[in-house]
Amino acid sequence: MACGEFDLIARYFDRFKSVRRDVQLGIGDDCALLTVPEKQLLAISTDTLVSGIHFLADIDPADLGYKALAVNLSDLAAMGADPAWLSLALTLPEVNEEWLKAFSDSLFEQMNYYGMQLIGGDTTRGPLSMTLTIHGHIPVGRALTRSGARIGDWIYVTGTLGDSAAGLAILQDRLQVSDQAAHEYLLARHLRPHPRVLQGQALRDLASSAIDISDGLISDLKHVLNASECGARIELDELPMSQTLTSNTDADQALRWALTGGEDYELCFTVPEINRGALEVALSHLGADYTCIGQIGPQSEGMKFYRDQQEVELPWSGYDHFGTAQ
Amino acid sequence: MACGEFDLIARYFDRFKSVRRDVQLGIGDDCALLTVPEKQLLAISTDTLVSGIHFLADIDPADLGYKALAVNLSDLAAMGADPAWLSLALTLPEVNEEWLKAFSDSLFEQMNYYGMQLIGGDTTRGPLSMTLTIHGHIPVGRALTRSGARIGDWIYVTGTLGDSAAGLAILQDRLQVSDQAAHEYLLARHLRPHPRVLQGQALRDLASSAIDISDGLISDLKHVLNASECGARIELDELPMSQTLTSNTDADQALRWALTGGEDYELCFTVPEINRGALEVALSHLGADYTCIGQIGPQSEGMKFYRDQQEVELPWSGYDHFGTAQ
Numbered sequence: 304m305a306c307g308e309f310d311l312i313a314r315y316f317d318r319f320k321s322v323r324r325d326v327q328l329g330i331g332d333d334c335a336l337l338t339v340p341e342k343q344l345l346a347i348s349t350d351t352l353v354s355g356i357h358f359l360a361d362i363d364p365a366d367l368g369y370k371a372l373a374v375n376l377s378d379l380a381a382m383g384a385d386p387a388w389l390s391l392a393l394t395l396p397e398v399n400e401e402w403l404k405a406f407s408d409s410l411f412e413q414m415n416y417y418g419m420q421l422i423g424g425d426t427t428r429g430p431l432s433m434t435l436t437i438h439g440h441i442p443v444g445r446a447l448t449r450s451g452a453r454i455g456d457w458i459y460v461t462g463t464l465g466d467s468a469a470g471l472a473i474l475q476d477r478l479q480v481s482d483q484a485a486h487e488y489l490l491a492r493h494l495r496p497h498p499r500v501l502q503g504q505a506l507r508d509l510a511s512s513a514i515d516i517s518d519g520l521i522s523d524l525k526h527v528l529n530a531s532e533c534g535a536r537i538e539l540d541e542l543p544m545s546q547t548l549t550s551n552t553d554a555d556q557a558l559r560w561a562l563t564g565g566e567d568y569e570l571c572f573t574v575p576e577i578n579r580g581a582l583e584v585a586l587s588h589l590g591a592d593y594t595c596i597g598q599i600g601p602q603s604e605g606m607k608f609y610r611d612q613q614e615v616e617l618p619w620s621g622y623d624h625f626g627t628a629q
Numbered sequence: 630m631a632c633g634e635f636d637l638i639a640r641y642f643d644r645f646k647s648v649r650r651d652v653q654l655g656i657g658d659d660c661a662l663l664t665v666p667e668k669q670l671l672a673i674s675t676d677t678l679v680s681g682i683h684f685l686a687d688i689d690p691a692d693l694g695y696k697a698l699a700v701n702l703s704d705l706a707a708m709g710a711d712p713a714w715l716s717l718a719l720t721l722p723e724v725n726e727e728w729l730k731a732f733s734d735s736l737f738e739q740m741n742y743y744g745m746q747l748i749g750g751d752t753t754r755g756p757l758s759m760t761l762t763i764h765g766h767i768p769v770g771r772a773l774t775r776s777g778a779r780i781g782d783w784i785y786v787t788g789t790l791g792d793s794a795a796g797l798a799i800l801q802d803r804l805q806v807s808d809q810a811a812h813e814y815l816l817a818r819h820l821r822p823h824p825r826v827l828q829g830q831a832l833r834d835l836a837s838s839a840i841d842i843s844d845g846l847i848s849d850l851k852h853v854l855n856a857s858e859c860g861a862r863i864e865l866d867e868l869p870m871s872q873t874l875t876s877n878t879d880a881d882q883a884l885r886w887a888l889t890g891g892e893d894y895e896l897c898f899t900v901p902e903i904n905r906g907a908l909e910v911a912l913s914h915l916g917a918d919y920t921c922i923g924q925i926g927p928q929s930e931g932m933k934f935y936r937d938q939q940e941v942e943l944p945w946s947g948y949d950h951f952g953t954a955q
Contacts, residue, residue, distance in 0.1 A: 327670060331856065332775050333707035333841060334672035334765070339665040344653060346660035347748060349762065351718040353755035381659035392677040392718075392760040422673060425760070429679035434718040434751070434760035436675065439660070449658050515659060530657065 315407040316391065316421060323420045325387065335422035337388065343440040348378035354431035359474060364402045366494040368409030373498045374517070375437040376417065377568040380503035381515040383447040384439030386417040391424035392434040417500065447506060447513035447572070452531035456511050456573040456599040459582075461499050461591045463545040464520055465557055466492035468564025478552065485547045492545075496568035497591075505585040506572055513572040519563040521617075524571055525606065531573075534604040537597040539615060562617065573599055641733040642717065642747055649746045651713065661748035663714065669766040674704035680757035685800060690728045692820040694735030699824045700843070701763040702743065703894040706829035707841040709773040710765030712743040717750035718760040743826065773832060773839035773898070778857035782837050782899040782925040785908075787825050787917045789871040790846055791883055792818035794890025804878065811873045818871075822894035823917070831911040832898055839898035845889040847943075850897055851932065857899075860930040863923040865941060888943065899925055 317330045328336040339345050352371050354360045372389070379386050391410075395403075414421065422438075470493025472478035473486065480486040499515070506513060512531055514523045520542075528535055542561050549557050574582060586593055600607075608615045643656045654662040665671050678697050680686045698715070705712055717736075721729075740747065748764075796819025798804035799812065806812040825841070832839060838857055840849045846868075854861055868887050875883050900908060912919055926933075934941045 328772070328774065333704040333839075334674040334710065334772075336708070336767070336772055337671040337673065338769075339671060345663040345665060345671070347663065347714075347716060347764075348660040349716040349718050349750045349760075351720055351751040351753045351760070353720055353753050356753060356755055378659040382662070384660065388673075390673060390675040390762050392675050392762075394677055394679055394758060424675050425677040427677045427679050427682060429682055429758060430756040432720060432755060432758065434675075434677070434762075436716050436718075436760075436762040438673075441662070443664075446654070446660075446662055448654060513659075 315403045316424070323387065323418070326420050326422060329420060329422050335388070337422065340440060342443050344443055344446060346379055346382050346384035346439040346441050346446065347436065348375060349434060349436045350375045350378070351434045352432060360431070362494075364406035365409040368406040369413055369495055371433055371435055372410055372413050373496050373568060375435040376498035376500055377496070377515040377517065379437055379439040380498050380500045381447065381513050381570060382439070382441060383445065383503040383507040383513070384441040385504065386419045386437065386439050386500060388420055388422045388438040389414060390422060390436040392427075393424065394427045394429040394432045396429065396431055445507045447503065447510055449512055449514055449527045449530035452512040452527055452533050452573040452599050453575065454533060454599055454601055456575050457579060457595050458524070458535060458537070458571065458573055458597040458599060459593050459595050460516070460520065460543060460569050460571050461502055461593045462567070462569040463543045463548070463592075464516070464562070464567050464569065465548050465560035465564050466545050467496060467566040467568070468560035469548055469552060470494065471566070480551045482551075485551055488545075488547050489551070493566065496566065498568055499570045499591060501589050502570055502586060502591055502593075505589060506570070509578045509581055509585055510572040510574055513570055516567040516569045516571055517565060519565040520571060521562050521606065522565070527571070527573070528602070528606060531599070532602050534600040534602050535597055535606050536600050536604075537606065537608050539608055539610045541594060541596045543592065543594040543596070641729045642750070649713065649744070652746050652748060655746060655748050661714070663748065666766060668769050670769055670772060672705055672708050672710035672765040672767050672772065673762065674701060675760060675762045676701050676704070677760045678758060686757070688820075690732035691735040694732040695739055695821055697759055697761055698736055698739050699822050699894060701761045702824035702826055703822070703841040703843065705763055705765040706824050706826045707773065707839050707896060708765070708767060709771065709829045709833040709839070710767040711830065712745045712763065712765050712826060714746055714748045714764040715740060716748060716762040718753075719750065720753045720755040720758045722755065722757055771833045773829065773836055775838055775840055775853045775856035778838040778853055778859050778899040778925050779901065780859060780925055780927055782901050783905060783921050784850070784861060784863070784897065784899055784923040784925060785919050785921050786842070786846065786869060786895050786897050787828055787919045788893070788895040789869045789874070789918075790842070790893050790895065791874050791887035791890050792871050793822060793892040793894070794886035795874050795878060796820065797892070806877045808877075811877055814871075814873050815877070819892065822892065824894055825896045825917060827915050828896055828912060828917055828919075831915060832896070835904045835907055835911055836898040836900055839896055842893040842895045842897055843891060845891040846897060847888050847932065848891070853897070853899070854928070854932060857925070858928050860926040860928050861923055861932045862926050862930075863932065863934050865934055865936045867920060867922045869918065869920040869922070
């Protein structure tokens with residue numbers, strides 16, 4: 304069936320018009336036209352996902368539609384921003400309506416959950432990939448950045464680390480997990496990560512810095528340390544790992560995934576001593592655990608790892624698309 | 630040489646930091662943080678360019694860096710917006726520093742010309758493609774849209790039509806042009822189109838609608854007619870074509886390229902009778918010609934073409950990535 308590009312866009316992506324009052328003109332003109340609320344900054348982030356690099360070519364389109372947005376939302380979460388608008392550039396090798404329906408249903412389900420609106424994009428033919436540019440709002444002066452960590456601040460992460468890497472290993476037949484519930488839990492942690500949007504917002508006035516864990520704790524924490532000109536002491540025994548992860552892999556593999564596996568989409572944030580008490584009030588009702596895993600130190604000491612008060616050497620570093628690491 | 634993703638980004642794209650005062654935080658955190666001036670709307674547009682679809686795989690990276698942004702700027706021009714910020718998602722099959730330098734030099738040259746700043750993006754490995762999301766500002770209530778054309782308004786285009794399609798035909802060995810100056814002119818019209826940013830701004834209070842010609846005059850004008858619920862009468866003898874185009878192709882081919890070739894990145898806009906006189910004042914000092922090519926009519930009459938007062942039937946329609954047209 305011949306299906307024009309514009310028909311295709313209209314059918315699957317031009318839904319729920321004018322949901323948000325700040326969208327003056329949505330899809331259907333040369334540009335979208337938008338208003339930013341008074342005394343709010345605009346937060347913008349862009350992520351590209353390429354088939355075979357960021358997701359397996361045979362991924363369920365519903366999982367892909369979910370994860371593409373979750374990854375992008377996670378960047379907003381790390382700044383403490385409110386999600387608002389999405390631009391989606393989708394490159395497809397062919398028009399597959401079943402695929403498009405599953406992908407877009409899943410995308411819109413999550414967009415609606417966060418009260419977001421699709422404001423534009425592009426649909427082109429080519430090897431399967433997509434670029435999402437997400438826009439959020441944040442009150443002036445309250446954004447969480449990477450550069451605010453100070454010596455003595457405590458380092459926290461939300462949730463558990465390493466599950467996503469284990470889920471990927473299952474998909475790639477590098478890990479066998481016979482227990483069905485454990486198998487599904489780890490897959491879901493890889494395919495359906497929960498962006499910590501509400502946690503990021505709750506941390507606005509408490510955390511001194513924040514980042515989301517996309518490339519692995521070590522790699523992402525390094526960005527914070529570089530931007531803040533600090534070092535860090537990490538207590539390996541404090542790293543939060545799920546019972547499911549630790550009971551289905553050996554301890555070394557679990558630790559390696561927790562530190563370098565990536566795609567956890569948990570938040571790593573730092574909190575000054577004076578705000579530690581308020582954390583419990585701010586985060587406890589949001590349903591995600593959080594764990595103190597170490598403390599910010601001087602830059603000259605770099606990133607150091609401890610176990611039982613002893614410094615430990617680790618030979619790993621984070622994931623890097625173009626690098627030779629790992 | 631091993632070259633990390635983040636080094637690569639830093640080296641070629643993290644330049645000219647903090648050029649704009651409305652960029653509170655640029656490249657280097659999870660999101661960029663930006664302020665939108667008071668009483669201004671934000672205009673946003675996204676374009677994807679895929680190797681082999683939107684540009685030839687062996688294109689000079691300097692031409693690609695220029696054209697990718699020009700295409701995006703053209704969308705802002707069609708709304709009458711001021712260019713401000715760019716997000717660039719670049720997918721590369723390999724790290725080629727010579728290619729990256731030429732591409733980014735060319736991109737930044739044009740960004741600087743328009744006072745723009747790169748605020749973020751993504752760099753990934755994969756088949757060569759890129760997605761640009763451009764952000765501009767426009768005073769509230771003054772944006773040009775596709776939906777404002779009214780019966781009796783005059784239809785104009787800037788510049789000349791069809792040159793870009795002829796330039797593409799040269800690149801694809803479908804057209805031979807022996808005269809060197811003509812050859813270079815047509816290539817430049819394809820590879821280095823001038824986005825009509827200043828013209829779009831000058832038309833803010835004069836034009837009733839506007840669109841940029843990316844898919845071909847017929848295809849793009851149809852979007853205006855659909856959005857405005859109108860028809861149009863086009864005078865084929867009035868279509869502006871360059872001397873170079875008409876003297877290097879037969880009349881039928883030239884006309885076909887002018888109407889359906891696409892990638893002209895000229896503006897097509899409509900002007901009420903009462904504003905026609907003011908057009909000369911607004912556009913004459915901007916260096917681009919503009920030509921009245923017809924008039925808006927009732928929707929029931931559709932798009933009609935005339936020559937010597939006689940209606941002419943045309944068998945062509947515009948370019949469509951997923952369609953069967955052309």
